[in-house]
Amino acid sequence: MPTKVYDAIVVGSGITGGWAAKELSEKGLETLVLEAGRPIDPDTDYVEHVPVWEKRFRGLGDRKRFNDDQPIQQTCSGVDEWNCKFFVNDRENPYTTDPDKPFLWIRGRHVGGRSIMWGRQSYRWSDLDFEANLREGIAIDWPIRYQDIAPWYDYVEDFIGVTGQAEGLPQLPDGKFLPPMELTCAELAVKDAIAKSFPGDRMMTIGRAAVLTKRHRGRAACHYCGPCSRGCITRSYFSSLNSTLPAAQATGKVTIRPHSVVHSVIFDSNTRKAAGVRVIDGQTREALEFRGHILFLCASALESARILLNSSTTEFPNGLANSSGELGHNLMDHCMGGGATGLIPGHEDNIALGHRPNGIYVPRFRNVKQKHSGLLRGYGFQGGGSRQNWERGAWMTGFGADFKRMLSRPGPWMFTFYGFGECLPNRENYIELDKEKADAWGIPALKIHCSWRENERALLHDMTVTASEMLSAAGAKQVEPFLEDNAPGLTIHEMGTARMGRDPKNSVLNAHNQAHDVKNLFVTDGACMTSSACVNPSLTYMALTARACDFAVDQMKRGEL
Amino acid sequence: MQRREALRLLAATAALPILSRDAFSLFREVHQQLAEAPALKTLNPHQNATVTAISELIVPQTDTPGAKAVRVNEFIDLILTEWYEGDEKARFLAGLDDVDLRSRDVFGKDFIGCSEKQQVQILSSLDEELAGIRQPMDLHREGRFAPTEKQFFYMMKRLTLVGYYTSQAGFEQELHEQIIPSSHAGCVPVEEEAAK
Numbered sequence: 001m002p003t004k005v006y007d008a009i010v011v012g013s014g015i016t017g018g019w020a021a022k023e024l025s026e027k028g029l030e031t032l033v034l035e036a037g038r039p040i041d042p043d044t045d046y047v048e049h050v051p052v053w054e055k056r057f058r059g060l061g062d063r064k065r066f067n068d069d070q071p072i073q074q075t076c077s078g079v080d081e082w083n084c085k086f087f088v089n090d091r092e093n094p095y096t097t098d099p100d101k102p103f104l105w106i107r108g109r110h111v112g113g114r115s116i117m118w119g120r121q122s123y124r125w126s127d128l129d130f131e132a133n134l135r136e137g138i139a140i141d142w143p144i145r146y147q148d149i150a151p152w153y154d155y156v157e158d159f160i161g162v163t164g165q166a167e168g169l170p171q172l173p174d175g176k177f178l179p180p181m182e183l184t185c186a187e188l189a190v191k192d193a194i195a196k197s198f199p200g201d202r203m204m205t206i207g208r209a210a211v212l213t214k215r216h217r218g219r220a221a222c223h224y225c226g227p228c229s230r231g232c233i234t235r236s237y238f239s240s241l242n243s244t245l246p247a248a249q250a251t252g253k254v255t256i257r258p259h260s261v262v263h264s265v266i267f268d269s270n271t272r273k274a275a276g277v278r279v280i281d282g283q284t285r286e287a288l289e290f291r292g293h294i295l296f297l298c299a300s301a302l303e304s305a306r307i308l309l310n311s312s313t314t315e316f317p318n319g320l321a322n323s324s325g326e327l328g329h330n331l332m333d334h335c336m337g338g339g340a341t342g343l344i345p346g347h348e349d350n351i352a353l354g355h356r357p358n359g360i361y362v363p364r365f366r367n368v369k370q371k372h373s374g375l376l377r378g379y380g381f382q383g384g385g386s387r388q389n390w391e392r393g394a395w396m397t398g399f400g401a402d403f404k405r406m407l408s409r410p411g412p413w414m415f416t417f418y419g420f421g422e423c424l425p426n427r428e429n430y431i432e433l434d435k436e437k438a439d440a441w442g443i444p445a446l447k448i449h450c451s452w453r454e455n456e457r458a459l460l461h462d463m464t465v466t467a468s469e470m471l472s473a474a475g476a477k478q479v480e481p482f483l484e485d486n487a488p489g490l491t492i493h494e495m496g497t498a499r500m501g502r503d504p505k506n507s508v509l510n511a512h513n514q515a516h517d518v519k520n521l522f523v524t525d526g527a528c529m530t531s532s533a534c535v536n537p538s539l540t541y542m543a544l545t546a547r548a549c550d551f552a553v554d555q556m557k558r559g560e561l
Numbered sequence: 562m563q564r565r566e567a568l569r570l571l572a573a574t575a576a577l578p579i580l581s582r583d584a585f586s587l588f589r590e591v592h593q594q595l596a597e598a599p600a601l602k603t604l605n606p607h608q609n610a611t612v613t614a615i616s617e618l619i620v621p622q623t624d625t626p627g628a629k630a631v632r633v634n635e636f637i638d639l640i641l642t643e644w645y646e647g648d649e650k651a652r653f654l655a656g657l658d659d660v661d662l663r664s665r666d667v668f669g670k671d672f673i674g675c676s677e678k679q680q681v682q683i684l685s686s687l688d689e690e691l692a693g694i695r696q697p698m699d700l701h702r703e704g705r706f707a708p709t710e711k712q713f714f715y716m717m718k719r720l721t722l723v724g725y726y727t728s729q730a731g732f733e734q735e736l737h738e739q740i741i742p743s744s745h746a747g748c749v750p751v752e753e754e755a756a757k
Contacts, residue, residue: 049740051729058636058727063644182747224745347748354745390726390736394719397692399619399684404627407722408735410751 006032006255008552009277009292011262011307014113015538016525016545017298018240019156021248021256023549024296029556030253032290033245034260034279036299037109040116040241046231047082055081075490076106078117082230086110086117092440096447103448104489105302111258112241113300114492115538117229120209120237120357121382122162123535124153124173128368133531136376139330139425142530143502143511146173152543159247160238160542161216163358164208172363172535179213180206181358185347186385186413193474194362202365202470207358207382210238210539219243226355237357259283261441264311265295265320265521272315273520273561277307280441294520294552294561298545301331301526302431305497306446308523309433321498321515327508329430330496331448332423332532335379335456337484338463342476344385344413351410352386359384362417362470364534366462375458379421379534381467388414415476419463422534424455425496429488450488493537495526513548520561524548603641603650604634608657610673612637615660616721618677618684626730628721636724637717649716656713660687687714 007029010020017033025031052059061081066074073079073087088107097103108114127146134141150173157176166174183191183206191204211228214221219242220234228237235242248254259282266289268275276291297304305328311320319327359382366378388411393403434447452460464481471479488494501507504516513528515521524545526537533540555561601609616628616637628634641650660683664672668679675683691714725731732738 051732051740052727053729053732056639057644058723060640060644060723182745185748188748223741225741349751350748351751352745352747353749354742356745356747390722393722394715395695397688399688399718400681401621401623404620404623404735407726 003289003291005276006030006290006292007556008032008294008296009034009290010296010298011277011304012036012113012297012299012525013111013245013256014108014240014298014300015115015118016541017113017296018115018244018248019542019545020296020298020524020549021240021254022244023546024553025248025251025253027549027553028253029294029553031248031255032292033248033254033256034262034277034290035109035111035113035256035258036261036282036303037111037258038282039111039256039258042231042233042235042241045085046233048225048227048230048232050082050230057081072104073106075104076492078119078229079106080227080230082227083117086229094437094439095445096434096437098449101449101451102487103450104487105448105494106489106492107300111245111256112239115239116231116241118239118492118538119536120211120228121361121536122157122160122164122175122208122210122539123361123380124175125149125533125535125540126171126173128171128364129531129533129535132377132533133425138376138531139427140499140501140503140506140530143500143507148511149540149543149547152547153539155546156539156542159217160210160243161212161219162208162210162539163206163213165205167203167205167363169203169363171368175208177208178216181209181211181213181356182206182352183360184352184356184385184413185350186344186415187360189344189347190385190415190470190474190476191360194470197473198365198470201369202362202466204360204362207361209358211357212236222357224354224356226357228357260288261443262299262307263287263441263443264307266291267311267313267316267320267518269313269315272518274320274518280443282441285441294556295522296545296549296552297521297523297527298525301494301497301529302446302448304523304525304527305431306433306443308498309431310444316517321508321517321521323517324504324506324508326427326499326506328432328497329427330425330499330530331429331431331450331488331494332425332496332529333450333488334491334493334532334534335421335423335452335460335486335488336419336491337486338379338419338421338460338467338482339381339383339417340464340467340471340479340481341414341416342471342474342479344415344474344476347413365466366459375462376424376455377422377459377534379419379459379463381417381419381463383416383418385413385415387411415471415474417463417467417470419460419467420491420534420536421456421459421463423488423532424453425499425531426453429496431497448489452488493526493532495529495532495537498523498527499530500528501530512551513544514551519555522548522552601635601638603654604638607671607673608654609634609638611657611660611671612717614673614680615684615717616724618680619718619721620725625734628725631725631728631730633721633724633728637720640720652711653713653716656717659713663687684714688718691715691718 013035164177165180222236263278266275274295279288309319362381364378390407429450433444437445498508500509613634616633620628
């Protein structure tokens with residue numbers, strides 16, 4: 001029996017894989033989605049409403065099992081006793097680093113990928129970001145500008161639903177927003193203080209998040225239960241499982257195959273095109289092959305690059321589509337963890353109700369209107385202000401009936417600014433295959449070489465200064481700057497390992513996420529990024545994916561692929 | 562550490578007073594639970610009695626259940642058995658012994674043999690010693706359990722609070738929390754909250 005040839009194969013089912021599946025199938029392509037991990041059944045796997053008293057360790061997590069199975073995953077603050085099943089087993093998924101240069105690779109392998117646990121913050125890039133490399137002579141220029149991606153931001157936002165407040169800022173373009181979420185009393189006070197003390201320079205707005213504040217395209221509005229990263233039975237935040245994959249499946253043209261660990265791409269030397277992929281069945285360990293006319297890699301920045309590095313041929317001895325030698329290089333992640341906390345006095349008769357799955361945002365202000373002498377690019381602040389709860393009691397003096405009565409009431413308003421900074425592309429931050437180590441499916445593990453450089457360190461330090469300034473301007477008490485020492489990777493915004501560019505000599509992908517060397521091969525996850533900006537990247541990955549699908553199908557129709 | 566706090570803040574706690582069951586049915590449930598108490602794995606009967614007594618002094622029964630009624634002692638036994646590292650467990654158990662040493666020294670009997678007034682005096686001295694080494698930054702610390710805190714009374718107080726406020730009675734009866742809030746708002750008067 002001849003091997004079935006799909007119109008398209010999509011590797012990965014997360015943020016970008018879901019979009020590729022939806023777009024390609026809606027355009028009529030018979031599409032196979034290969035997902036390395038297990039299927040997820042929302043009815044049984046989503047656990048956002050499971051009460052804390054039903055968890056054995058009351059939310060503290062099974063510490064010994066974490067230490068044994070998830071020593072790396074548990075470093076992510078989003079991993080908890082409920083949702084740890086959505087993060088990989090580190091023993092099955094090894095990687096190596098240089099001894100003195102840790103990298104924390106936080107992963108989900110299941111249908112839906114990390115879109116189930118993601119932070120949902122959704123911001124547009126601007127030309128301040130797309131032009132930065134060219135302006136400063138760093139790395140290479142982006143082959144696209146804001147006008148190329150703007151209609152695709154519109155398209156994606158309209159489908160997923162993004163709550164936010166339009167502000168008219170050139171460095172943070174407005175989107176098609178659902179109604180904004182409300183600021184708390186402390187946030188309103190800090191917002192006013194920033195506006196008074198830093199006019200025309202700094203400002204604060206409510207976070208822009210892929211959470212529905214009203215019913216949207218058949219999905220229910222958020223009910224403010226809080227822990228989105230454990231799932232959402234009302235499908236009120238965007239994940240591929242909640243949104244794009246159901247749309248893809250509604251076409252009747254999509255096959256999602258879980259437990260399909262992609263080993264490598266099959267390259268046809270005669271056509272110089274990708275013919276399909278080699279797969280290890282995750283359960284049986286059987287070696288399989290799947291054939292398709294076009295191939296979309298949407299497996300995450302590191303996994304997609306790993307697949308290509310593991311697909312060497314005589315034509316491409318250093319990895320498929322790597323004539324430039326840039327595959328695996330220019331790895332970036334946002335530098336996070338400079339900021340400050342403080343207590344906001346007053347507002348004691350007021351409170352916030354519900355568990356808002358969103359925070360505040362202070363858009364980038366460094367190097368926006370005027371050049372800063374000590375650092376390149378900039379950062380944004382997330383965080384927020386809320387009243388402390390009973391947990392403050394462990395650090396307070398007292399016990400007994402009065403203490404109990406006090407702890408059942410809301411405590412002081414505490415405010416946190418937490419910075420996320422742009423990471424410069426650097427060729428020396430790179431990944432390669434580790435010839436000594438393989439994962440549980442026999443696929444070579446990655447060796448990751450990555451560290452923060454001078455500019456990231458300068459941004460982190462500057463965050464502590466400006467966050468403290470803003471809290472002081474708001475009259476905060478006990479203002480405490482902090483500067484965390486977070487290894488790269490922990491922000492979970494890894495990107496850059498198969499960058500876009502105009503010139504095949506110094507980039508892997510062209511302006512449409514198409515490999516320069518293999519024209520029916522597309523990479524649309526974080527690997528494609530030529531620089532990192534300072535905003536959360538997922539919305540941009542989605543827009544680039546939808547745009548690349550449109551281009552690919554158009555090219556197919558023209559007989560170009 | 563700070564990011565955990567920041568993330569916790571994003572999901573800020575708001576107390577929402579809706580009593581999902583009446584006090585009588587809660588009392589009956591607690592009573593039944595006590596009758597079915599499983600065997601403890603680490604604490605011996607004397608240690609268990611001491612832990613139970615201290616936890617109830619920290620969070621006593623008032624118009625709502627206290628630490629004893631929600632069996633905080635069993636939660637602490639679980640942490641000692643399955644969560645703490647060996648040195649943490651040893652430090653906690655040594656701290657329990659020290660409580661008896663102190664009470665024998667001052668009152669001539671074990672802690673559980675003391676009057677409530679005497680027990681409060683012992684705990685007050687432990688609490689004051691803890692206050693003496695506490696740093697101003699501690700109030701800003703992460704919400705999750707901080708395993709590096711080495712003082713017995715910190716461990717005891719922290720475990721009591723976690724065990725109590727994450728119990729069903731602590732969550733529903735004391736904090737008036739709901740899994741799915743009845744409403745949401747950014748900044749409203751506390752009275753509005755209390756009226757719900």
